Amino acid sequence: MKLPDTEKQQIDFLIERARVHFGDRIKGEKVYREAARQLLKDRKEAQGLGHVRPGPAEYLDLLRALSELHPENEDDQLHALAKIRDFALRKNPEEPRL
Amino acid sequence: MKRRAVINRSDLLLSLADVPANARNAVAELLGYEAQGAEETVRLPTEIGPGPGGAEEHGPRLGGRPGSAEPISFLIPVRASSNKPESAVERTGGRWLETITSISEDELSPAKDKSPPPTPALQPWSRLWPYLRQVLGCQRESQRLDVRRLIRDAAELRPIRRLPRLRFLAWADRACILVDRRDALMPFWDDATDLVNRIERLRGREGLDGWWLDEGSTAVAARRFWTRSLGPLKPAAGVPVLVLGDLGRLSRDSRLTRAWAEFAGHLRRRGHQCSALLPCPRDRWDSRLARLWESACWDRGERLPRGGFGLRPRASESDRQKACLGVDQLLALLSPGVRIEPGLLRSLRLLLEPGLADVGTEFEAWHHAEAARTPLAMALLPESAVRRRAVFREAGDERKRAVRGRIVEAVSRLLRQNRPCS
Numbered sequence: 001m002k003l004p005d006t007e008k009q010q011i012d013f014l015i016e017r018a019r020v021h022f023g024d025r026i027k028g029e030k031v032y033r034e035a036a037r038q039l040l041k042d043r044k045e046a047q048g049l050g051h052v053r054p055g056p057a058e059y060l061d062l063l064r065a066l067s068e069l070h071p072e073n074e075d076d077q078l079h080a081l082a083k084i085r086d087f088a089l090r091k092n093p094e095e096p097r098l
Numbered sequence: 099m100k101r102r103a104v105i106n107r108s109d110l111l112l113s114l115a116d117v118p119a120n121a122r123n124a125v126a127e128l129l130g131y132e133a134q135g136a137e138e139t140v141r142l143p144t145e146i147g148p149g150p151g152g153a154e155e156h157g158p159r160l161g162g163r164p165g166s167a168e169p170i171s172f173l174i175p176v177r178a179s180s181n182k183p184e185s186a187v188e189r190t191g192g193r194w195l196e197t198i199t200s201i202s203e204d205e206l207s208p209a210k211d212k213s214p215p216p217t218p219a220l221q222p223w224s225r226l227w228p229y230l231r232q233v234l235g236c237q238r239e240s241q242r243l244d245v246r247r248l249i250r251d252a253a254e255l256r257p258i259r260r261l262p263r264l265r266f267l268a269w270a271d272r273a274c275i276l277v278d279r280r281d282a283l284m285p286f287w288d289d290a291t292d293l294v295n296r297i298e299r300l301r302g303r304e305g306l307d308g309w310w311l312d313e314g315s316t317a318v319a320a321r322r323f324w325t326r327s328l329g330p331l332k333p334a335a336g337v338p339v340l341v342l343g344d345l346g347r348l349s350r351d352s353r354l355t356r357a358w359a360e361f362a363g364h365l366r367r368r369g370h371q372c373s374a375l376l377p378c379p380r381d382r383w384d385s386r387l388a389r390l391w392e393s394a395c396w397d398r399g400e401r402l403p404r405g406g407f408g409l410r411p412r413a414s415e416s417d418r419q420k421a422c423l424g425v426d427q428l429l430a431l432l433s434p435g436v437r438i439e440p441g442l443l444r445s446l447r448l449l450l451e452p453g454l455a456d457v458g459t460e461f462e463a464w465h466h467a468e469a470a471r472t473p474l475a476m477a478l479l480p481e482s483a484v485r486r487r488a489v490f491r492e493a494g495d496e497r498k499r500a501v502r503g504r505i506v507e508a509v510s511r512l513l514r515q516n517r518p519c520s
Contacts, residue, residue: 038107054106061108069115084110087126088134 003055011036014059021060025067028074034081035062045089215512217288217441218448220377220396220457223296229394229402230297233373234273234338239263272305274333277323278343280314284473285440285464286377289396290342293375294323307333314343315357339365341374341391347382348461355384362390373408379458383411397457398448421462424455426489428463431505432478433486439475440464445508449501 003010015032026032039059046053070076110129117125123133244262251258275297277290294308308323309331320331333339346354362372374391376383380400383393392408394400403409431446432438447460464471468482478486490502 042107058106058108061106062111065108065111069112080111080115083114083122084107084126084131086134087110087131090127090130090132 007040010040014039014056017056018060018063022063022067025071026063026074026077027072028077031066031074031077031081032063034078034085035059035066038062038081038085042089049089051089214439215441215445218444219292220286220289220444221398221400221402225402226293227296227300229375229404230293230340231267231269232404233340233371233392234270234275234297234301235267236270236338237265238268239265269301270305270338272307272334272337273301274307274309274337274339275323276309276311276316276320276331276339276341276343278314278341278345279310279312281473282349282461282465283314283343283377284471285443285460288440289377293342307337311343314346314351314354316361333365333370336369338371338373341372342377342396343374344376344378345374345384345387345391345393347376347378347384347387348458350382355387359387359390362387366390377457377461379456380409380412382458385411395457399452420454421459424450424459425462425466428455428459429466429468429478429482430486430489431501432463433483433490434505435477437475437477443476446505449504 004013011033014036015029018026018032018035036059039054039062042058043053043055066077066080069080110126110131113125113129114122126132240263242264244264247262248258251262275294277294279287279290298306298308303324309320310323310326311320316331319328321328341358345358346352365372372391374393375396376393377396379397380395387393388408388411392403394402394409401409427450428443428447431449432443435442443460443464447455447463450459463469464476468479469476470479477483492498
């Protein structure tokens with residue numbers, strides 16, 4: 001499976017396939033789009049850092065976690081996504097700064 | 099086979115579900131994430147203005163938590179200060195230290211084969227030795243007939259049983275010199291030692307007794323000048339005795355003064371001729387002591403008595419302000435020095451006017467409260483040195499500039515003489 005070239009097309013591509021999997025468990029368009037934006041952000045950063053880029057499988061994992069944590073509740077799902085929105089990939093994930 | 103991405107945001111979502119806000123960053127780091135743009139979101143409270151709706155549109159956030167707009171207090175350094183006491187150099191401005199050329203190792207290490215410059219004498223030897231021959235001498239008969247006396251005796255029909263001879267002054271067969279070696283007189287130790295050695299060279303050591311009085315008194319045991327051995331101080335009867343010391347007058351020690359007076363009385367009863375050469379200004383003398391010890395002042399410009407008689411004390415002018423001024427000026431001249439030996443002290447004192455600085459000024463400067471002393475040298479205390487250096491640097495009148503120029507010239511000459519590579 002190959003993602004399209006532009007970001008908008010990529011988002012639409014991901015949403016289209018996700019709807020097939022989750023149906024009514026995730027109803028809000030905003031949830032799909034926000035999750036897709038975060039995935040594409042990770043994808044860009046992973047490429048720059050030399051990691052394997054996350055793709056549609058990871059997008060579906062994210063939506064699955066949302067649906068399990070907050071089933072059929074769009075506000076809670078958006079709030080959960082907002083909590084992780086400002087996190088970005090670390091350059092050296094093997095060495096946690098604890 | 100396609101590799102699975104290590105990074106998965108779903109894990110982050112599940113992990114942070116039940117994690118308190120203050121631990122989110124730590125958990126996220128374990129999963130390979132970090133709070134993004136923390137620096138950008140944190141701003142000073144003064145820079146955060148209210149948003150359009152009355153709330154802060156871009157308020158500071160902790161841990162990247164969206165929607166949290168609580169104001170955060172920051173500590174901003176606005177002033178730096180120290181509780182350490184400010185040093186004297188900092189108070190007076192130590193910039194001049196940065197501008198001067200530092201002293202090299204060569205300059206700090208004088209040549210071993212070169213001795214320090216000699217200490218200027220209190221009085222020239224050419225004036226001293228006639229006086230010394232008087233006080234340590236006696237009248238002797240020569241071989242030449244005293245014709246005038248012979249004619250006079252014959253004219254008066256006196257019986258001539260023995261031909262009269264001409265008499266002349268000569269060194270006595272025996273003489274005794276007592277040197278006050280107490281610590282307070284350390285600036286004059288070299289003068290006394292040099293004087294005794296010169297007398298020895300002039301008249302010979304035979305019959306010459308030299309004694310050091312370490313405590314400044316004859317009440318305790320004395321040491322022989324040349325052997326340094328302890329022994330009882332008992333001059334033979336009739337021997338002239340010369341004291342090189344202040345008789346306790348510079349330090350105004352009444353105990354010493356009384357002891358010297360008693361000792362003079364004891365000697366006079368035994369027929370001794372008692373003389374004293376005092377490195378002490380005459381206005382500090384004690385009139386009773388000056389009668390008991392035929393005294394002379396050992397300082398520049400002072401007249402040495404003739405005929406074996408002593409001088410009387412000078413009436414005290416009680417010009418204490420002038421005396422203090424002399425000490426202050428001498429300390430200002432000494433202030434550039436880090437180690438002041440008696441020779442330097444004497445040299446600089448002699449640069450001042452005789453009426454302003456005498457041998458007593460030298461003593462007062464050495465024992466000044468703003469100075470520290472060792473048996474070899476003295477130094478001004480740091481704070482005093484800094485303060486008096488400022489006085490030394492002041493332009494002053496023409497006389498002061500001339501004195502300062504002579505000091506610089508003398509020090510430069512010493513450096514040239516003692517530099518090992520010169």
